[in-house]
Structures are given as C-alpha cells and as structure tokens.
Amino acid sequence: MVQASVQQAGQVKARDAAIGISIALAGSGGSGVMTAGTLLLDAAAKAGLYGLMVRTSGPQIRGGEAAALVRLARVPIDSLDDGFDLLLAIDWQNVNRFADEIPLTAASLMIGDPDEGEPPEVFKASGARYVALPFKKTAKAIAGSWTNMVALGVAGSLAGIPAAALEAALSDSWKRGDEALQANLAALRAGIESAAGIDGMPKLAAGAAAAAKRWQISGNEAAGYGAIRGGIRFVAAYPITPATELLEWMAPALVKVGGTLLQAEDELASVNMAIGASYGGVPSLTATAGPGLALMAEGIGLAVTAEVPIVVVDVMRGGPSTGIPAKSEQSDLSFAVSGLHGDAPRLVVAPTSIADCIAATQWAVHLAEALQSPVIVLSDQFMGQSRAIIDRPDDAGYVAARLTAAADTPDYKRYRNTGSGVSPMAIPGTKGVVYTADGLEHTEAGIPSSQSRDHATQLDKRERKLAQHDYGRYWADIEGEGDAAVITFGSTTAAVREAVARARALGVDVRLIALRLLAPAQPAALAAALEAVARVLVVEQNHGGQLYRYLRSMYDLPGKPASFHRPGPLPLRPGELTTAIVEWAGTGPLGGISV
Amino acid sequence: MNAPTLPAPLTFSAYKSAYKPIWCPGCGDYSVLSSVTKALAKVQVPPHEVVVVSGIGCSSRIPAYTTCYGFHGVHGRALAAGTGLKVARPDLTVVVAGGDGDGYSIGGNHFLHACRRNVDLTYLVMDNHVYGMTKGQASPTTEPDWDNKLSPGGTGVRSFHPLVIALASGANFVARAFAGDPNGTADIIAQAIRHPGFSFVEILSPCVTFRPEQKEWKKLAHPSPVAPTDDAARAARRIMTDDGFNIGVLYAGDRPVYRSSTGKAKLTPADLEAEFLL
Incomplete structure (x- = not known):
C-alpha cells in the first residue's frame, strides 16, 4: 500500500482556486533557494494570495542540497499538493535526492541553467517539459546581483505574480545598501523578462485585498508566540532539530516581555529547570524533539506528581533514536500519551495547522496552569519549519491563571x-x-x-x-457531514481536509475530525462528534498506526475502524488520501482498508 | 518621635520544622540541618523567602525539615531545578542541597554547568562517600578499595575531587566544612549564601551506618591554616595538595554573576506581532 500510495502522489487533480500552484525551487546549499522561496511567499501575499513554503534539505548542515517547496493559492493553505507545476533548479547538485519529495508529471515544467548540466534522469522520466535558462550568466551580467533573484523573477512571473509585488517583497526585506538592492531588482526584472516566452504554466489570478493584515509565520514561531500570549515567561532550552528555531525565536522575544530563556546543559536539565521556575510561580516551557522528550520523561512524571504546570513542545521528527532529524513524522504520539512510568495522567495537545500552533500552544499554557499539570504539545517538523501566509489570528484569549x-x-x-x-x-x-x-x-x-x-x-x-x-469546543475540529468519519491529528489534518473536499466533489461525503486534545481521551465528546457515523478511518503519518491503536484502546468506535498510516518523511498527499477515502467509503459498512 | 520598632531577629529555631528527620542515629546530616538553620538565622532572610531544593538520597530529605519552601525533586536534578527557580525568581534565596551520589554521579553534568553558569545560589553537598539510601554502594567520592556488595573488593576507580572540579568549572565560592563542627559549618554556609554567584560547600558528613570508620573524621578535620584566596590558581594548588580535611573557605572569587532578564518587560506580547505582519 505504501508504494502504491507514493505512485498515486503524482496525480494532479483538476485545478481550482483552492489547489493553486506548486513550485519547487532547488539547488545546492548557499544557492539562495530558501531566500527566494521566502520572497516568493512574501510577494504572493502582497498580491493577495496565501501560501505555504516547506523547507527540505539534505543531511548536511551547510552546503548540501536544499529545496523550497512553495504552494500558492487563493485560500489559506497548510499542505503540499500531489505534485509540482514547476521545478526550478539553480543547479542540479544532488537535487535528484529530492525526487520523491518533488513529484513531477508530463504536465510539469522543469527549468534549469544549461551551464549547470542537464536535469537528472529521475526527473526527466516524468515526461516533464524542460526549459533551459542561464540564471548565472544573467546575474553575472548585472554587477552585484544574485542568481537566486533571477530565479525568483522567473518563478514569480510564471506563477502570475505581478512584477510590482515581487519588487516590493524584495525591497521591503532588504537589509543591505541601496546599490546592491538596485542590482538585485534588476536581476529580478531580468528573470521576469526571461520567463516571458515560457508558456504552459497555470497562473493564479490575484487574490482579494487585505494582504496588509496577513502574517508570514512558521509553525515554530507560531508556537513560541502562542506560548508568550498564554503567559510563558521562562524557557529552558537545549538545541535539537527541528525545535531549535522555536527556542531561538523565543530567546529575544522573552527578553522583550520580561522573561528569560536559559540554555541548559541537556534535556534532563531543561525540563527540571522549567519545573523549578514554574514551582516559583512563573509559567514555564521547554521545547524539544523525540530524543529530548525521551530524556525528559522522568521530569514530566515529577511535574505530574508534584503538580507543577509545565509545557513541553515536541516538534516531532523521524524516529526512533536519532532517526531522521530534519524530516517530519507523527511517531511520538504513543510516547506522549503513555510514555511515563507509574500512573501519570498528563495532557497532550496537537495543533492542527501552522496558524493553530499559536492558539493550541496558548491553550496548552492555559491548561497546564489551570490544571497544575504537564502538557505536551505535539507539533512536527513539517508544520514547525514551514512558513505560511495566514490571516491575522485573533488572540484566542487563553491565559495562564493558576x-x-x-x-x-x-x-x-x-x-x-x-x-x-x-x-x-x-x-x-x-x-x-x-x-x-x-x-x-x-x-x-x-x-x-x-x-x-x-x-x-x-x-x-x-x-x-x-x-x-470542561475542555469546551476547542478539543477537536469537527467538519462536514456523512455517515463515515476520518479522524486525524496534527499537520496531517490539512491534507485530510483537502482530501475530504475532493472526495465531496466526487460525491462522497465524509466527516473530518481532527483531534486537538489527544489526552486525556474525551469519549463523550467523540461519541457526540460521531453521532450517526457508521465507521471511521484513522489517518496519520507513522509506521505503527499509533493514533489508530490509541483510539481503539480508549474509545468505542463504530463499525470496523480502518487505518491509513505511512511513516515519514514524505508528507501524506491529498491525492492519495482522496483515493483512500473514496475507496474506503465505497466498500460498505466494514470499510476496505485494514491496519 | 519614637524609634521604629524592629521585629525581633529570627533565631535558628524559626527555620526548623516540626518533622522528625528519617535519618539514622548518629548521622552527620542532623548536624548539617542544624548548621543550615543557624546560617539562615545569621543571614536573617525570612523562611518563606528561602527555597531549599534537593534531589534524592538521605541528605536530600532536608527541605521538609526546615520551615522554608522546599522542592524535593528527582535524583540528580536538584541543581537544574534550583537554577530555573533562581533565574525565574531572582528575589528568592535558593539553597540546593544533597549528597555525593546525587550531586557528583547522576547529577555530575549539572554540577559542572552550575559552577560555570554562576547563578547566585548556594549548593551544599553532604558527602559521606557512600550511597546510604540504597544501603551501601560506592559513590564517586568513595575510595577505590572500599569493599561493598555491588563492587566486591572495591570499584578500583579513582575517587572524584569535587572541590577541584568546582574550582576548575568556575564556581565563585568554594569551601569545605565538617558536620562535626556545626557552628563552623553554619558560619561557612552563611558566607556562601551571602557570596554572589554559585557558592559550593562540600560538607564532610559521616555515614555511621555504612561507613562507621568515618567516626574518625572528627580527629582528622582541622581549620584551614590560611585565609581564603581570590586567586584560583593558588586555591587549586592548596586544594590539590591538602589532606582532604582542611576546613574553611578555600576560594572566594568575583566572577560575573549570571544575569536574568526576568521582570524587565519593555513590550507587551501584542507588540511582538509586528515581526509577522506583511
């Protein structure tokens, strides 16, 4: 099933405003693709669009291959599409390693610099059309300009983003001298011009206005900001991928609001420092990934028994052990809900989108303080390190009240x-x-x-x-109708939501239930959400079907519950989920997919 | 106009709780408890503004035996908890206490980093060269030939020198005390509490149950013949060459104390939105 699912990922469904367009900017480390991707996102926002930029890179810290996976749409977007309309490579150095992450089809376009060689076979095999554009030579002809700005001009123009928005994005973010800015604006325009003759790319119409009120934020920043909104004023930090940026964002932010971030010697220290600070009356947090969470387990048990509120954000990555540090997986769920010794009730909360990282973390602070208990927040690398254009979120109002x-x-x-x-x-x-x-x-x-x-x-x-x-209505996102329900959590929610919408377009109505409160289990609330539902499909990104097993142990689920689970690091794609949902929903009351 | 009436000074008994310690008769820790209460009376900080933080072990039971706030956490992490507390609440007086196994073995890494971080707290280690709570195993300060059930014939492993490690790691105040001299120990602890930064007091506290030979310590302990130095190199030479029973303040430095940014808000959380706004 796993292989079949990956194959299906290449299918590009009928395009509409919600699906938008998908662009991969790739190159070796230092080629500036992440900067170009961020500016593309900024420019799209200025054109009234929404967008998502997922970062992916090789295992090297510097100098390895890197890709910015950008999806732009006229509605808020939190998941990648099934494939890419455009792969633009500044060079092809090891970019072939991203073949699974950047699925192309015959309808896709590849643009590369002929001076950097031909596209790798693995991409050519898709049948995607190849266009050669000399990015480096173009940049070289404009003294002081960068190759990635030429690439930005090409990609932005092909996406249909007005030149003015691209120029404004570059100018607004510029932190160097004016001479260099002018050179790079020229490079950007040269890129726009060189894309003029290329056709076949779907273009996005400009979105509605109100771009001024939108934010560009990563899930890690959002969780940090939500924590501060909730009242966190002490953080103990030990660096770990992919949680480090959350801690790095909080370090200066906490100083501004009168708090402190302290770098600990290890995760054993960081969790106990947070507990010590919270015992002193100051709402406290630490953030980590799976290996750090494992080390913190004893401390979290202390917080349970001594009844000291703390928030532990786990930005999940591929596990177990060192696993796949820079890539996403939802495989710490079992540990989070049950991984402490003794009978140790704890709270586990999972944000359902990048924007929701703000409110969910804020809620976690509120719950920790109100219930004098540890709360584990399950984010993951996908939402933590991705950047999205979001509407300015209202303050959810959850505050620390001990x-x-x-x-x-x-x-x-x-x-x-x-x-x-x-x-x-x-x-x-x-x-x-x-x-x-x-x-x-x-x-x-x-x-x-x-x-x-x-x-x-x-x-x-x-x-x-x-x-x-009383956890109120925020315990889960419950959407849609139908006698079948898909249950999921975390960053997978967006892909499931998109799949549910596509299934609906195909005449299959299913309900979506994205659990935000994973522990303690809420049997009565879920039973209400499942009213008139005959069967459920549980969707998650891990190898063991951890949510499926947890739900089966804690809840009475109708019918024969089915499971769709695949480990990271590849994201679950809306297309494969649509296929799964339609097949499952169409096979009678028992469902057609087994564990 | 009448002179203001000052409250009566707090005596050591104001710091002693009603709980009877669960320590063996003759344990050195009784005496250390008495020294801690006397030291707090010297410093005259109210009990509710003091937190005694500990890990796990016989000596780590000390918080509840005082009238101060107490934090009895998990094994080896007392310094971490005390550090978080002091950084978040710089107004409190934080005394971290425990034994040699808790502080030098399972908590060894935190000991190194607490010394170098130099947060303004006091760390008291009641060192009896043995794990008493688990009934007599070798700790990092146990002599290599001490026979015990877990290491028959002894560990064969060289013992740890906490004072040298503390000095090398950057502790701002390093002292050795002896439980058999409660008044002298109280004086050293009071100095440690008053000294800015991380103050470390290694207290020789005999375990008469598993190390009855430590009763001899009272014959060996002697006051340091020289005054404390602020020269770390000189202190290191003294500590490395003394007989291990040289009692007193051995080093008192003036390294910069860890500065917490707690409490000085310049912005509200809403002000932070600006960086996300497009």
Missing part, C-alpha cells in the same frame, strides 16, 4: 483533595503557606507517605482534575 494560595491560609494543605482535584498552590515568597513540593507520594499536606490510602487519594485527585475539566 489557583494560588493566599498568605496565612488557615490549615493550608498543598495537595488538598478538593472536589475538582485542583488545589491552591503556594508560591514561594508567600508567608504562612510554606510547603515542600515532592516527587515522593505524599499526604494532602505534602508529607512523604507510602500508605495505600494516601497513594490512592493522590492518584484519584491527579486523574480527576484532568478528567473533570
């Missing part, structure tokens, strides 16, 4: 067994309510205890406070 103990509270007990399970937390510096936070099981007063009744009381309390909380 129940604290007033000074000199009579008979204060830190771990009092309250009805809600949440007990007032004394913050150091507050007189008359001193206590010791403890990872040892304890009495209500916080005194270490190995007695069964204290253990049972505190286990019940910690479970109850999460189970009884």
